[in-house]
Amino acid sequence: MNILVTGGAGFIGSNHVRMLIGKTDDRVVNLDLLTYAGNLENLTGIEDHPRYRFVKGDIRDADLVASLLAEESIDAVIHFAAESHVDRSLDAPGAFLDTNTRGTQVLLQCALKHELDCFVMVSTDEVYGSLDPHAPGFTEETPLAPNSPYAASKAAADLLCRAYHHTFGLDVRITRCSNNYGPYQFPEKLIPLMIANALEDRSLPVYGDGQQVRDWLHVSDHCRAIDLVLRQGRAGEVYNVGGRNEWANLDLVKRLLEILDKPESLIEFVKDRPGHDRRYAIVADKIRGELSWQPTFAFGDGLAQTVQWYLDNRNWWEKIRSGEYRAYYDSMYGDGGRYQGRS
Ligand code: NAD
Numbered sequence: 270m271n272i273l274v275t276g277g278a279g280f281i282g283s284n285h286v287r288m289l290i291g292k293t294d295d296r297v298v299n300l301d302l303l304t305y306a307g308n309l310e311n312l313t314g315i316e317d318h319p320r321y322r323f324v325k326g327d328i329r330d331a332d333l334v335a336s337l338l339a340e341e342s343i344d345a346v347i348h349f350a351a352e353s354h355v356d357r358s359l360d361a362p363g364a365f366l367d368t369n370t371r372g373t374q375v376l377l378q379c380a381l382k383h384e385l386d387c388f389v390m391v392s393t394d395e396v397y398g399s400l401d402p403h404a405p406g407f408t409e410e411t412p413l414a415p416n417s418p419y420a421a422s423k424a425a426a427d428l429l430c431r432a433y434h435h436t437f438g439l440d441v442r443i444t445r446c447s448n449n450y451g452p453y454q455f456p457e458k459l460i461p462l463m464i465a466n467a468l469e470d471r472s473l474p475v476y477g478d479g480q481q482v483r484d485w486l487h488v489s490d491h492c493r494a495i496d497l498v499l500r501q502g503r504a505g506e507v508y509n510v511g512g513r514n515e516w517a518n519l520d521l522v523k524r525l526l527e528i529l530d531k532p533e534s535l536i537e538f539v540k541d542r543p544g545h546d547r548r549y550a551i552v553a554d555k556i557r558g559e560l561s562w563q564p565t566f567a568f569g570d571g572l573a574q575t576v577q578w579y580l581d582n583r584n585w586w587e588k589i590r591s592g593e594y595r596a597y598y599d600s601m602y603g604d605g606g607r608y609q610g611r612s
């Protein structure tokens with residue numbers, strides 16, 4: 270198969286490209302704009318592989334997308350490219366609408382014209398909104414109720430995929446996964462941010478009361494789910510992906526400190542994220558039953574492996590944190606920043 274991966278220089282995309290090159294015979298074309306979150310170092314070691322090509326470009330560029338689909342005889346698109354950080358979407362929502370929603374529509378339109386065999390949309394559980402503490406988890410039938418501009422832009426893209434299938438018959442399959450963790454995650458997201466701060470003996474900013482709950486899944490388990498949906502899933506279907514692994518943020522941060530042998534006194538409670546979703550939890554019975562998917566990583570092992578990866582690859586995240594990311598980090602957490610001071 271010839272596969273176009275969008276956003277393959279980001280966290281999940283790069284893990285997916287590595288899996289495709291390592292474990293399949295597929296040809297992979299990686300289209301990525303290399304925004305602040307895209308990093309070619311995530312793909313070190315495979316850049317010269319004969320079945321791999323990197324193209325720096327924008328999913329919103331219809332001419333570029335159309336020509337790539339044609340010249341590479343693309344059979345399937347796996348669409349990861351997005352603005353992905355909720356906190357950034359609070360400051361600059363426009364970029365999220367433009368990339369996540371309009372960018373997806375451009376890809377769908379090009380896919381339709383090209384008569385693409387299969388389009389896999391990597392959506393998110395955040396499209397469902399927030400759960401009460403004891404409510405049952407999200408199923409594929411849960412109505413969409415996104416709360417942040419990020420989640421709304423992804424929900425709009427997710428629904429455009431549904432519309433292109435329903436109206437035009439395009440083979441679109443949608444995954445909605447819970448929070449991922451693992452190697453190459455950009456250090457603005459909870460787990461890598463906390464690991465990096467702890468290793469530098471800096472404070473660990475926990476939003477609000479730290480009792481928000483997230484359902485964590487190792488990135489390689491998410492990638493296997495996406496691959497199964499591509500090869501064995503059904504057109505027009507939505508598949509929830511999650512590990513039944515709910516953690517309150519504060520408990521998770523304490524667990525990381527324990528693994529790193531750092532004191533809990535590093536924890537600093539800061540002002541809460543506006544509109545902060547209280548709880549996400551995924552019911553993944555459909556993909557478990559229909560595609561025999563199940564997570565392979567026990568959370569304790571996955572977390573230990575991830576911490577070890579950030580210890581072994583200090584150079585990777587130190588470079589990121591010393592660059593442009595610093596200015597962003599300061600604007601969020603520094604003097605006068607959104608999350609400055611205790612709540
Ligand atoms: P990421 O921010 O690490 O990577 C996004 C990638 O997209 C970057 O390489 C960036 O350069 C690229 N990109 C951004 N705008 C682009 C554009 N206009 N054209 C081409 N490339 C562009 O994100 P991630 O965490 O790897 O998430 C990947 C996808 O998975 C996203 O669609 C996200 O919504 C979804 N998702 C993420 C999680 C999670 O926990 N991280 C969970 C469920 C779903």
Ligand code: TYD
Nearest residue numbers: 355448457458459460462474475476481518
């Ligand atoms: P994040 O990794 O941004 O993922 P998402 O918002 O998509 O779930 O955040 C995970 C949780 O951790 C979320 O409830 C917000 C919280 N959080 C903090 O408490 N402090 C932080 O510095 C960050 C980045 C997140």
